[in-house]
Amino acid sequence: MPKRVLPLWMRDSPGPNAKKRVLSETKLNAIAPKVGESPPVLESAKSLPDVSVPSAENTPRRRLRSNFKIEDDGPPKAEPFVKINIDDVPFIDYRGKIRYFTELHDVAFACDQLVQWVEKQPDGVVPIAFDLEWPFSFQTGPGRVALMQLCAETDVCYLFQVSCLKKLPAALLQLLNHPRVCLHGVNVKNDFRKLARDFPEANAERMIEQCVDLGQWYNRIHGTTGIWSMERLVLQVCQLRISKNKKVRMSKWHVLPLSDDQKLYAAIDVYIGQEIYLKLQAKELQLAQEENPPDAAPIHQD
Numbered sequence: 530m531p532k533r534v535l536p537l538w539m540r541d542s543p544g545p546n547a548k549k550r551v552l553s554e555t556k557l558n559a560i561a562p563k564v565g566e567s568p569p570v571l572e573s574a575k576s577l578p579d580v581s582v583p584s585a586e587n588t589p590r591r592r593l594r595s596n597f598k599i600e601d602d603g604p605p606k607a608e609p610f611v612k613i614n615i616d617d618v619p620f621i622d623y624r625g626k627i628r629y630f631t632e633l634h635d636v637a638f639a640c641d642q643l644v645q646w647v648e649k650q651p652d653g654v655v656p657i658a659f660d661l662e663w664p665f666s667f668q669t670g671p672g673r674v675a676l677m678q679l680c681a682e683t684d685v686c687y688l689f690q691v692s693c694l695k696k697l698p699a700a701l702l703q704l705l706n707h708p709r710v711c712l713h714g715v716n717v718k719n720d721f722r723k724l725a726r727d728f729p730e731a732n733a734e735r736m737i738e739q740c741v742d743l744g745q746w747y748n749r750i751h752g753t754t755g756i757w758s759m760e761r762l763v764l765q766v767c768q769l770r771i772s773k774n775k776k777v778r779m780s781k782w783h784v785l786p787l788s789d790d791q792k793l794y795a796a797i798d799v800y801i802g803q804e805i806y807l808k809l810q811a812k813e814l815q816l817a818q819e820e821n822p823p824d825a826a827p828i829h830q831d
Contacts, residue, residue: 620770621763625683627796631690631785633698639687640700646681647709656741656810657681658802659712661720662782662795674727675782679704680799683807688795692783697728706735713741713806714799715759743805750813759798766805771797 630636647655658680664672675692691697704710714720718737725733744757747766763771777794787795 615764615770618764618768618770620772621767621797621801623793623797623800625796625800626685627688627792628685629688629690629787629792631693633694636689636691636694637698637700639689640698640704643679643681643687644700644704644707647704647707650709653709654711655681655707655709656711656713656803656806658799658806659714659717659720659740660795660798660802661724663723664782665779671723672783674724676787676795677701677724678795678799680796680803683800683803686796686799688787688792690785690787691728693785697730702730702732706732708739711739711741712736713743714802715743715757715762717742741806743802743809746809750809750816759801762805763801766808767801769801771801 628639630639658678660678661674662676662678663674666672673692675690677689677691679687679689681687689701705712712721717740721731721733721736721740725731744755744762747757747762748754757765760771760773763769772794774790774794777790780788780791782791
């Protein structure tokens with residue numbers, strides 16, 4: 530008579546040295562369930578916890594995320610950033626005067642004239658764009674400040690070759706620290722600190738107290754954040770491109786005479802800074818008038 534192997538549900542758990550059990554067909558038929566009956570439940574299975582799948586009624590419901598958006602009936606909000614195709618933007622074309630000075634007495638005389646001009650202006654702050662240039666070497670790092678640029682009016686820029694000077698003239702310091710003068714630029718505070726390190730007679734903290742960082746001012750007006758470079762700010766505010774030719778930017782600013790390209794590059798930096806200041810000033814005034822409109826004039830009836 531052929532012998533058959535017990536099915537898995539009828540076997541005991543085998544030990545490490547257990548032998549394989551084989552039953553005859555007679556014993557197997559005696560303990561096998563009849564057709565239509567469920568197999569007997571083992572004692573070990575009775576002690577297991579109930580792990581049946583919960584019914585659909587008892588299954589907790591989960592909220593699904595919807596992509597539906599409710600339309601805002603209010604007026605559309607103006608975007609603080611203007612999307613511009615850089616290839617369609619023209620470069621800055623400066624056609625104003627460039628006054629370049631290399632001697633101590635010439636620098637002092639020009640600064641004295643600027644101080645007199647500031648004091649003749651109507652009451653209020655007098656903005657003057659400020660920038661510095663210095664040579665840079667990948668071997669030795671940044672060099673001493675070589676050139677100072679100022680722009681009080683958009684039709685004339687002043688370039689002072691301070692690398693020729695051992696000390697800054699008193700008239701220049703008087704101009705920089707004048708109580709009515711507001712020096713401004715992009716990341717201009719670092720320029721003040723650099724100037725004070727190279728020329729200890731310059732008071733960096735006093736200039737910082739009276740200065741305006743154009744990038745931070747733009748953020749306050751438009752409710753934006755971020756650090757602005759001169760190139761990005763010029764593009765955003767003036768819709769113009771400023772040339773940052775690496776050959777000129779990394780040139781030897783302390784070697785005289787400066788080339789025409791160097792002079793134009795230095796003048797454009799402060800000229801466009803003055804333009805940005807005036808545009809931001811006008812924008813701030815416009816927003817103030819919109820928030821606090823003047824009272825309507827009374828209607829006179831005859």
